[in-house]
Amino acid sequence: MTNLSIQLPGLQLKNPIMPASGCFGFGREYSEFYDLGKLGAVMMKAATGDERFGNDTPRVAETASGMLNAIGLQNPGIKKILETEVPFLSDYGMPIIANVAGSTPEEYEKVAAAFNETDQVHALELNISCPNVKEGGVQFGTDPVMAAEVTEKVKRASNLPVYVKLSPNAGDIVGMAKAVENAGADGLSMINTITGMQIHLPSKRPLLANQTGGLSGPAIKPVAIRMIYEVKQAVNIPIIGMGGITNAEDVLEFLLAGASAVAVGTANFQNPFACPDIIDALPETLRKYGFHSVQEAVGKGIIS
Amino acid sequence: MKKAEEMQIIKASEIARDTVEMVLRNRYISQHAAPGQFLHIHVEGHTLRRPISIADVNHEEETVTILFKIVGSGTRQLAANRPGMSINALGPNGNGFPVLAQPGKTVLLAGGGIGVPPLYYLGKTLKSNGVKLISILGFQSKVDIFYEKEFSQLGTTFIVTDDGSYGGKGFVTDVLDDTGLFELYYSCGPGPMLQAMTEKLKGKPGYISLEERMGCGVGTCLACVIPASNGDGYKKICKDGPVFHAGEVSL
Numbered sequence: 001m002t003n004l005s006i007q008l009p010g011l012q013l014k015n016p017i018m019p020a021s022g023c024f025g026f027g028r029e030y031s032e033f034y035d036l037g038k039l040g041a042v043m044m045k046a047a048t049g050d051e052r053f054g055n056d057t058p059r060v061a062e063t064a065s066g067m068l069n070a071i072g073l074q075n076p077g078i079k080k081i082l083e084t085e086v087p088f089l090s091d092y093g094m095p096i097i098a099n100v101a102g103s104t105p106e107e108y109e110k111v112a113a114a115f116n117e118t119d120q121v122h123a124l125e126l127n128i129s130c131p132n133v134k135e136g137g138v139q140f141g142t143d144p145v146m147a148a149e150v151t152e153k154v155k156r157a158s159n160l161p162v163y164v165k166l167s168p169n170a171g172d173i174v175g176m177a178k179a180v181e182n183a184g185a186d187g188l189s190m191i192n193t194i195t196g197m198q199i200h201l202p203s204k205r206p207l208l209a210n211q212t213g214g215l216s217g218p219a220i221k222p223v224a225i226r227m228i229y230e231v232k233q234a235v236n237i238p239i240i241g242m243g244g245i246t247n248a249e250d251v252l253e254f255l256l257a258g259a260s261a262v263a264v265g266t267a268n269f270q271n272p273f274a275c276p277d278i279i280d281a282l283p284e285t286l287r288k289y290g291f292h293s294v295q296e297a298v299g300k301g302i303i304s
Numbered sequence: 305m306k307k308a309e310e311m312q313i314i315k316a317s318e319i320a321r322d323t324v325e326m327v328l329r330n331r332y333i334s335q336h337a338a339p340g341q342f343l344h345i346h347v348e349g350h351t352l353r354r355p356i357s358i359a360d361v362n363h364e365e366e367t368v369t370i371l372f373k374i375v376g377s378g379t380r381q382l383a384a385n386r387p388g389m390s391i392n393a394l395g396p397n398g399n400g401f402p403v404l405a406q407p408g409k410t411v412l413l414a415g416g417g418i419g420v421p422p423l424y425y426l427g428k429t430l431k432s433n434g435v436k437l438i439s440i441l442g443f444q445s446k447v448d449i450f451y452e453k454e455f456s457q458l459g460t461t462f463i464v465t466d467d468g469s470y471g472g473k474g475f476v477t478d479v480l481d482d483t484g485l486f487e488l489y490y491s492c493g494p495g496p497m498l499q500a501m502t503e504k505l506k507g508k509p510g511y512i513s514l515e516e517r518m519g520c521g522v523g524t525c526l527a528c529v530i531p532a533s534n535g536d537g538y539k540k541i542c543k544d545g546p547v548f549h550a551g552e553v554s555l
Contacts, residue, residue: 025524029543032306032522053537058517060527062352062378069519074526074538217351269520270351272308272394 002283003293006040006261008238009186010123010161011095013040013261016294017251017279020242020265021045021099021125021165022071026085027092033272036092038279043189043263044085046101046127049110051077056209061198066217066244067266068196070210073101073130078114090120097163101127105140105150113157124160126151126185129167129192131214141167141192144179151183161186163240166231168194168223177231188231189240189263191224217266218244225257232258232299246274248281252289256301260294308346309333310390314367316383320443320450322374323418324383325359327367333395334366339426340400340492340513340547343370344521346392347378354378355518355542357492358396359421360428371421371450397521398546401426401490401511407434412486413455414476414501416442416493422513423492424451427458438462438483442493446470477504495555502550510550516541530554 004015018041019030025045027036036042054074061068075081081098089096098121102108108126115121128150129141140146147164155162164180166173168191177188193214200207224243232239241259245251246267254262267274282294291297311328319325333343337358344353360369374380385391403426405411411430413423420441427437437459443449446469455461462479463471472479476493477500491501492513502512519525523543531554532539539545539553 023520023525025526029520029522029524034305051537053531054526054529057527057529059529060352060517060519060525062350065351067351067519069525069527071526074529266351269525270346270353272306272520272522 002286002291003295004279004282006294008240008260011041011097013095015040015279015282016255016261017275017282018043018097018261018263019268019275020263021127023265023268026081027089030268030272031092034276036089037094038276039094040261040279041095041097041122042089043097043125044081044089044099045075046073046099046130047075047078047081047111048073048101049078049107051075051080058208059210061207061213063196063198063215063217063219066215066219068198068208068213068215069193070208070213072210078111082114082118086118086120095122096120097123097125099125099127099165100154101130105153108150109153109157112154116159121160123186124154124158124162125189126154126162126164129165129169131167131169131193131195131212138167138169138195141176142170144172144176147176148179148183151180151185155184163187163189165192166190166227167192168220168227173227174230174234177235181235181237185237187238187240188235189242190231191220191227191243194220194223216244218246220244221250225253228254228259229257229302233302245278248278248285251278251282252285252297253301255294255297256299258299258302260298306394307332309393309395311368311393312390313385313387316385316387319371321447323371323448323450324374325369325371325450327369328391329365329367330393331366333393334361334363334368337361337368337396338400339403339429340422341396341398342546343368343393343395344397344518345382347381349381350378352519353394353521354382355397355521357422357513357546358425360425371418373418394521398542399544401513401547403429403433405430405433405435405488408436409488410436410438410486412483412489413437413439414489414491414493415439416476416497417444417448419493419497419513419515420451423490424454426490427455431458438486440464440476440479440483442466442476442497475500477501480504499555502555505550511547512550513547514541514545514553518542
């Protein structure tokens with residue numbers, strides 16, 4: 001029997017697979033494809049203080065082995081999310097991780113504090129790495145001093161464990177990870193998307209209305225693996241890994257690099273069953289490479 | 305629970321310039337598809353599925369017909385699939401055209417380019433309900449024209465081309481004064497055409513079908529949105545649409 005369970009701050013996961021924030025909404029659409037209770041956890045779409053309408057369209061562009069997106073944190077705002085989305089997801093019984101975003105440190109604080117009102121959310125993912133908004137977002141995720149400041153504020157405001165979502169756009173990913181660890185982060189999630197651009201030939205203009213977008217999908221997996229591998233050796237808090245995962249082999253690669261659990265993003269769009277398919281395939285993949293549990297594989301790829 | 309469906313390709317042919325018609329067999333989709341809905345089709349080697357509208361349905365044969373234009377690597381790859389092979393599709397997705405008109409009433413169908421296909425299954429359905437149809441179909445040029453005969457069998461059909469190489473020269477909206485009276489219109493085509501249609505037919509009940517680059521195709525990712533005309537945020541084209549009441553969204 002392969003043991004898929006893993007324990008992280010605030011999270012008792014029956015398996016290490018969860019949909020990534022922004023790629024799963026609040027679960028309603030994918031609940032029409034399978035029982036969400038099968039998931040290890042769910043990372044909700046970003047919540048901001050007020051409703052956000054997001055960017056103009058086009059908001060997505062396909063790339064080689066990936067895609068660019070510039071949604072712009074469209075969400076109904078923290079109040080509505082607490083009233084309607086959290087209770088919906090909670091009925092499925094798996095842990096819920098709320099993604100917290102904002103334009104100012106104060107907005108992050110306010111949103112984080114609002115999640116204290118419910119006992120249906122188990123951890124926060126601090127989104128200081130969204131590249132698609134004009135204010136805040138990745139600005140906090142590329143400056144270690146600002147990242148630490150937001151992390152401290154949110155830690156003070158929240159009763160929940162805080163996972164800080166790191167941006168691959170940071171110059172020094174290890175320095176960034178250490179900065180937020182020192183500021184009190186309980187865990188890390190990495191990586192968010194990489195800022196990119198596509199020029200549309202017929203119009204000879206950037207294809208996305210926002211001009212730049214976040215690159216995701218298999219194209220960025222090697223970057224994610226490298227960054228997790230480096231960060232794992234420098235910090236003592238667990239990592240939830242993400243970036244281009246499409247199958248159980250990818251998951252094992254993330255575990256070996258140092259992730260304790262993983263999130264699946266872009267793959268959901270091509271295959272709505274990506275998460276349950278990976279959960280089904282994971283025991284056999286672990287066995288094939290000589291592991292009896294998820295825990296056993298974490299960080300085993302690191303040459304010390 | 306929804307599934308991803310395997311659809312066997314029965315027939316594939318190029319019926320106009322870079323325009324492919326494919327007949328696909330799948331019981332579930334053929335029994336559930338409504339006019340104006342779309343399939344979200346996986347294309348080998350591509351991250352994102354391609355949304356393609358349903359052009360016709362044959363319940364007895366359990367087939368669905370799609371038409372698409374080869375415009376990039378995804379549609380080129382899709383066009384390379386041959387009869388006997390299967391493609392993987394989510395669907396039928398979205399909310400299609402409400403089939404509202406009463407028997408004896410007259411309805412206008414106005415399609416531009418690759419916006420023409422979804423109007424065909426709608427037209428067939430309306431005609432079988434006893435509705436009278438007038439169609440205006442616009443294409444770039446003579447070599448791009450398809451389904452002229454099919455629409456002519458449904459009712460009076462006007463063809464226009466941008467370059468005047470066949471039918472009238474000009475846009476779909478240029479013919480609006482020549483069609484005679486109609487109570488309701490349905491339209492699908494490029495953004496500027498839909499803008500012109502809804503502007504010119506302001507006050508007349510109508511439905512428009514929109515196209516946008518999509519991610520998930522099921523309403524999750526918020527890629528394909530359009531502002532609601534009442535200022536209350538966005539509508540999702542894939543889930544709330546692709547068909548909207550003409551006054552519902554801000555084009």
